[in-house]
Amino acid sequence: MDHDHTHTHAHGAGAEMHSQELVEHEVAPNAKSLTTFAVLAVLALLALFIGFSNLGEWKVVANLLVATVQACILAFFFMDLRQADKLTWLIALSSVFWTFLMFLFILTDQLTRHLGVL
């Protein structure tokens, strides 16, 4: 790579800002990522175990609960929400809120229709 003046200057400024950002942004050690992965893998095994069991109508409830826990762990640790700023949290939670509204208004209509017409 070339090392002209602009390049070096930008790199120097970048490195300074970068170290500033790293002070605020803790870099999780690989061991922590491996632990997160292990927890997610165990939860995936649990989901399969539930899927292969005979829980009847509770199966989907239990499995969705496991999936929700998995999604939270993934977002919190792998997607680094754990150290995100408030605005990022607001954006992430807004997706849950808008999805909730979509489910609420569509399902209140769909699931209260007279089933005899189906």
Added chain:
Amino acid sequence: MAANLKGPVAHHFNNLNQQLTTVRMGMWMFLVTEVLFFGGAFCAYTAYRVWFSSDFEAGSAALNVGIASVNTFLLLTSSLTITLGIRAAYAGNPKKLRNYLLATIILGVAFLGLKGREYQLDYQEGLIPNVSVLTPEAQKVVNERIAKDPGKADEKVYPFNENLAVVLHHEKFKGEPFVAYDPFRVQLFFMFYYSMTGLHVLHMIIGLGLLTWQYILACRGFFDYNARYVYIEAMSLYWHFVDMAWMFLLPLLYLAGPHSASQALEQFKVAIGLAGGTH
């Protein structure tokens, strides 16, 4: 990704901090639209699943849960490798970054390969809604029925329904045979299955394209400025989202019906050619 190759700060940003914040927030906002995009499909699925729960369970029983189980762990591992890739980028280790990106790409391709094999097996079993061809086994069942009662020769035959009945009664691979289901409603389940997994596959293909681009950039030294790790970070957010979507597709589509671990193992053996299939 449009940053110039001569420095870590793109021309349209005042400083690196502004750039990092903007890139991260932009990706998070994009993911909100993605959640709503998948949310619409999940919402429609929920409405019909509540109405036709036993039919959807019958449809799920006909799916290849062996491939889905293995794919779950492939995708989960790819989430780990891309996370380790970011750590390598933070630490300013381009070689490790390249290796982790490559590992993520390989795992993603393996997922798609198995998914393709799954679609192929579904096609061979005649599990395509509105399909017009009877599988040899289904043809045999129809022939036997007509031989027993010649009066049924004039009845209309729906190939998907006959093919589905064969699959659901193939106890060795598919568990307990299903009795109480409406095959036309199972077709609806399969429409959801193909469209929701198809959407997921589309996201995987786009993600793999972007990962390959980042790998090429990494090989060209683009990430030698480790401040550019934010682009890997943004890509990883997208990749984790794709993994997250799968976490919900697995229980809703594949695990909804009755399955067993031994059946999943058998199905996976069939998929990779270690055992004979239903055909």
